Amino acid sequence: MNRVEPPVTPDDERPVDLTGDEFLLPEQTADDTDHGWGEQRNTNDERLWEDVPPHWS
Secondary structure, eight states: OOOOOOOOOOHHHSOOOSSSOOOOOOSSSSSSSSTTTTTOOOOOOHHHHOOOOOGGG
C-alpha cells in the first residue's frame, strides 16, 4: 500500500521559534499577506500624509 503525503501548505513553511519555554506561532501567516495573495505592495501612505487638507494645519 502506498502512503499518500498531505500537500505542503504555506503554514507548514512558516518559522517557529522553539528556543524559549513556550513557543508562539506568528500572528500572520505567509498566505495572509499581499504577497501571499499574489499582490504587489503598492501603498500611497507617504502621499496621503504629505497631501493633507488645509484645515488639518
